[in-house]
Amino acid sequence: MPDKTTPTDVVELILDDHRRMEDLFRQMRSVEAERADALREFADLLIAHAHAEEAEVYPALRRYRDIDDDEVEHGVEEHEDGNKALLALLEVNDVGSDSWDEKLEKLVEAVSHHTDEEERTILNGARENVAMERREELGTAFTKERDKHIKAGCGSIDSVRRLVKA
Ligand SMILES: [Fe+2]
Ligand SMILES: [Fe+2]
Numbered sequence: 001m002p003d004k005t006t007p008t009d010v011v012e013l014i015l016d017d018h019r020r021m022e023d024l025f026r027q028m029r030s031v032e033a034e035r036a037d038a039l040r041e042f043a044d045l046l047i048a049h050a051h052a053e054e055a056e057v058y059p060a061l062r063r064y065r066d067i068d069d070d071e072v073e074h075g076v077e078e079h080e081d082g083n084k085a086l087l088a089l090l091e092v093n094d095v096g097s098d099s100w101d102e103k104l105e106k107l108v109e110a111v112s113h114h115t116d117e118e119e120r121t122i123l124n125g126a127r128e129n130v131a132m133e134r135r136e137e138l139g140t141a142f143t144k145e146r147d148k149h150i151k152a153g154c155g156s157i158d159s160v161r162r163l164v165k166a
Helices: 011-028 032-062 069-092 097-130 132-151 157-165
Strands: none
Touching: 011 069, 011 097, 011 132, 032 097, 032 132, 032 157, 069 097, 069 157, 097 157
């Protein structure tokens, strides 16, 4: 069982992942040596995070009358846009090329648009309507699901290709 020092509120956990994604964007823009490693971590995190939201968080939140189903549905569509933009960057061979910069900025745009909207709609809906006890249960389930996908290497180029094709 998580102790009191481990935050398990699903809203905070999702926000922490979004902030980590922003850090990794900065590393992917920075000196070339760091870019490939940062992309590897980012790819696993983005895919695992979205899987865990769709498996454990979105379905639970839909059940609340005051959380808009359309917002949740829209979140899933935006995950797909993020996956496509991620695949385009994974397919760039030279991390120092103009193509890298171009595909990276498209990925930043797609993901930032989604995290911004998710924070304003879905997560605020959760803050206002879901009791902390339930948010903590969802947080535990979210982390478990996310970590399972990260361990399985869900951000590999083959796995992202399969996801985009599906
Ligand atoms: Fe998210
Ligand atoms: Fe999301």
